[in-house]
Amino acid sequence: MPTNGNTEKVDSETLEDQGANGNSADVDSKTKDFDLAAVYVSDAQYNRNIFFDTSPQAVRLYQLYNHWGMQVLIYLFIIVDLGLAVFEEPALIPDMPIWATSIVELICLMAFTARLIHYSKVISHERFWRDPKNICIIVIISLSLIDMITYVGLKTAGHFGVRWSRLLRPLLLVNITEGRQLRRAFRSIRNALPQISYVFFLFMFSVSMFSLMALKLFGKRGLKTMEGTPYFTDYLEIVFQLYVLVTTANSPDVMMPAYNYSSFFAVFFIVYILINTYIFMSVFLAVVYNNYKKYLKEEVRQLVKAKRRKMVRAFSLLQQSGLGEEPAVSQARWKQLVCLVQPGISSAHRELLWSVSDENKNGYIGKLAFVQLPDLLNIEVITMKTRPHPLTTRFPGFYESTASRFVRRIVQHKAFVYIYDLIILVNAVFIGLDEENPFIANAEWVFLALYLLEILLKLYTWDPRAFFSRHQFWNWFDTVIVIAALIATIFNSALTSSEGYTSRQILDIVFILRVLRLVRVVDSIQRFRTIINTLIKIGPTISTFGQLILVIYYIFAMVGMELFKDKVHFFPPNSTDPHKDYCGNPLLKGTAFAKFNYCKNNFNDVVSSFILLLELTVVNQWHELAGGFTAVTHVSARIFFVIFHIVVVIIIINIFVAFILEAFFVEYTVDKSHLQTSIEKKIEELELNINLDEPGGNLVDLMETNENDLGPSAAPKDRPALMFKIASKRYKTVDGLLQKMFEADLSKEDLDEEDESPNITNPVFGSV
């Protein structure tokens, strides 16, 4: 039994029991067994860890519960619920009556309740009430209801009310069953907190010692800051200033009075910056990174074990004796299962997976091979049908003529890419020039025509179905951008010529599209492509961080709006209001906040709040922003901003950096997994692999490696009509990337051991 400090609950009921229940069912148990096995495989594939009831109705409900439509719906309701902040007081878009937002919120809450009831039908009562996630959701819904009713009551009676339950809304994102990644991220942070806090206390000790020294050194010298206030005379003020110096936001201003007094005092600040900014901040990154990695590794290890256990369950449901020495699953049963798990799978793809599993061609597979199924399903295999170009079948004489062949040969030639790169560069220069010059404006039409021509020529040369296949990111990008630019440009010139004026908005869109068109040049440089591919690959994980940031930002925005709403007002640049110079609040007179014209950085609505929080995340000038809000409220408002800095910059951003670091190292070092290799070997054995000189390959790869100028239809008859290619290193799920990240560290025993301890429960995240 593994010592597991992360998953908090020990679950006494084992999966074995569930399997036994499944086996002891009635006559039509075969279909049910298949259904249940399919659910196990699907759960293993997507790393769901829900201990659903194994009764046929519950299984069917569970399948419905996991349906993508239901999941999309629940996210939609959460987005609507979170989006209500736009209309609620203090509103970005006002004039929405309270009853309207309340009704929308009520509908959302009802949806969440329905989802929860659905969930309660799927798992046993006992499990439902033991899971902190569910309790959390119930508490959130109840508190929201109570708060809503009181607020509406207070408001209609004309009293003052605070919508405090809005803080709880983002927690729904964490506590719904689909929020696994997010829960894991929060759990990792929570586990790393003790280590981080030791370093943080040492860091604060260092800051306070330096502050004490600064007080003694500078306090009695009668120095003045640039604003004329006494310099370093109040201990708490010094601590704040030196904390800000750690974020570098007030460097070198905080040092200047002392430095102007004597050059020797620079030593104090140099030592301070060295120790607290450079060394301590690096140590924070090191500690965050190290702990995050450590706990994540343990969790992924548990996930892999749980996956294996589910597959063992599925196997025991389907196993037949008499096939070999050991219990095994026949090809027919396996096929039926795969069709249930992934109805859309092509039979060719399925046959390929079978041939990988059944290496010795026995017609049946044992437990070990069966257990690999979810990993096999998670490897994205691109199935390509080699079809001749549609024009070959329609106009064979024309398409195979010498002129046509010549055109296609040109398009396939390396120089074609180079010429278009050159065109893009020239285009960039033209964009930079003044577009009001008629020559430049007309040149735009030429460029548009050239880009369109390129796409048409490529479509002429390669099968359009291959050109627009799912994995041809840059082809899609090109086509969408060019066509959008064409439409916008035509629309714009139609508007200009007919009505005689240009719409600024449409022009903006035209400009953006034009510049985006240039981005494509990146794809023709191999080195750039690898970097960008790595970035695209870590995209899904970055999206988990996006959710994490959203949760944190939303909470801080709600608190900030309650604390600071309407304290600062923004006046448009052309306003002549006399209050404009100090953001409509006389308390701001003479502050840096007003001087820098930061009035629009306020908490008056949710969008402004988010932008302000982003500025605080970027750190620079955060003390001036905080200074503005402390000026209009109280000096203790600093606490809000310091806590935000600690949470977001010291913890969250460091985890973000840690994750990018780790993902890059994985991309640089980890090889293909064992399974990927065996699938690839099998594809090669069967001679079904897609060569790079095939239209299915990456078009640019093709152009770069295709030195022999062989046309695409040079020998179409010799090759099979169906081909495979592994979308290598691309993962369908975030877990896949994580598992790959730690695959090297997971010892073989971890994967093979028949672990009887059932304490891998639904990862819970109760304390949020």
Added chain:
Amino acid sequence: MPTNGNTEKVDSETLEDQGANGNSADVDSKTKDFDLAAVYVSDAQYNRNIFFDTSPQAVRLYQLYNHWGMQVLIYLFIIVDLGLAVFEEPALIPDMPIWATSIVELICLMAFTARLIHYSKVISHERFWRDPKNICIIVIISLSLIDMITYVGLKTAGHFGVRWSRLLRPLLLVNITEGRQLRRAFRSIRNALPQISYVFFLFMFSVSMFSLMALKLFGKRGLKTMEGTPYFTDYLEIVFQLYVLVTTANSPDVMMPAYNYSSFFAVFFIVYILINTYIFMSVFLAVVYNNYKKYLKEEVRQLVKAKRRKMVRAFSLLQQSGLGEEPAVSQARWKQLVCLVQPGISSAHRELLWSVSDENKNGYIGKLAFVQLPDLLNIEVITMKTRPHPLTTRFPGFYESTASRFVRRIVQHKAFVYIYDLIILVNAVFIGLDEENPFIANAEWVFLALYLLEILLKLYTWDPRAFFSRHQFWNWFDTVIVIAALIATIFNSALTSSEGYTSRQILDIVFILRVLRLVRVVDSIQRFRTIINTLIKIGPTISTFGQLILVIYYIFAMVGMELFKDKVHFFPPNSTDPHKDYCGNPLLKGTAFAKFNYCKNNFNDVVSSFILLLELTVVNQWHELAGGFTAVTHVSARIFFVIFHIVVVIIIINIFVAFILEAFFVEYTVDKSHLQTSIEKKIEELELNINLDEPGGNLVDLMETNENDLGPSAAPKDRPALMFKIASKRYKTVDGLLQKMFEADLSKEDLDEEDESPNITNPVFGSV
């Protein structure tokens, strides 16, 4: 033969040849063999890779060359040479005539030449001229001479001259034989450069695309910056502003005009910051870290191989046949060798190392055990003589009396530490209060007395020789700080009472010492101690970075001083000069540089330049600082500041962070080395280990674990008079830490293989 892209030269002459020469020497070859073997061992111990001549005279010269005195001397001359910048034009301390600095520089250059001539006598002519290091030094010396002569000539003739050769001075630090670590750091950077540059070009492409978009979106809108200048109308200006935004230095100011115009434009900046500030900067760290680690690993692998080869050479010089089946070295010969290599080693320590090497007690050791010798010597073993307290021998009756035992028991008690922690806290509060209050001022004497009492009590309880042993960092720290504070306080009050005034400088020192005294509280908290110990351990490596930064800063300071000297003037805060408001340069009127009163941040002398460069490294406001210098010169001066940012912040600081990350991971994960374990085992076997309740142990460790209240002299007779302890995880050399860092990755074969390829030469660093 390993493919080695890092060490540039393949050295055809092998160490074997040198060994053969040594063996074929004349009758008194035995002494010579020992000398030569000792040099090999010493080279292996300190990872020197110099292919010295093996003739007896050369070996003796080589030993002199490696003498620590010579090395200190050469560093002293380099410091003097670098320090000349303080007196040279533009001088911090002027009035030094040109002939004086020139003579000092001449002396330094002569010292470098002498050192080089010495080196040339040690190695063969051919090798000397093939080593780029030597060529570099010769070129630096010659160019410095030429420049000096021309400059003195020009100046005496009253012409204008530039001391351009000053740029070359820091390169001496890199090219002297002792600069191994620094050369390695530079080499790692150079090897990582291609990878970094790909990311950098992609990053610059992204910045330029965003700039183009910004130009089209904002250029025609007629927006104004806060200073009233047109906003985002000039492409190059936009590129610069957006580059500055990546460093976050002008956030959120650069966004405000667009954001004030329309909230939608915030999206542009958010996307920009996300991609270029967060993702690209993390990718830079990832790439720098990954490449740095990769190349360093390869270099350390080569070092380990070279070390082994040297030891094989030494073995073949000393080996005797007839001792066992294989050639071996007898204990007597081994002993003689160790005494030659490390004359100061205690015989007990030597015996311990022998018993570890000769595990089977044969009286001789084979090649495999012999080769470990340098690693054994590098493990710091603390030899402790258990002696009774001096007072026991002098006044046994008094020292062993009940009262005396009681006092000692109190001092050893946990509560004693807690009481003093409390005193320190109270002291901290008193320091924070106003020291002009007579009560507070007198309290200081009480605290001083308490601290003195603590030290005296500890000296009374433990043997003073153990208390002040080399590894008792905190004891030394305490004593020095308390005594210094005592002297300074007495001096200060003597001054006050006799002359009636206080010297500000002495008071400053008193204050600093008082606050430093509080730092000791850190040592009583276990968690803090581990973090601080890790930081202390990576100290030596940080010092390599210190040198790296010094080289880079010095070069930039010299260039900066030539470009910007005397463009900006500093006026003391109490000056009434009318030019004060714009730093004495009318071109600065109205600039942020003058407004923020940054006049003292200038390139007018070497110290100011270094402080300014540090401010630029911290990044905040660097664009305003750069703006000041572009205002007084030309807009192209920005290039200087951008290059500085790329070199120092993007490359050097990232390597620094990478190194701290790696060192922390090593501390967290790597266990003791195999050899350390076997030494520890041997110590335990021999029952010579120092228990924690011994005075030799860390005093605080002792107090925390000593629950049984056993006095230090409770059973002094039962224990041996000599004890050992491994200063675990502490490394004598930086290479030791590095080797440990990569030990896990270096496969066993790497260490054991008998590699005959001799291409591990002196790591050269020719291209600087």
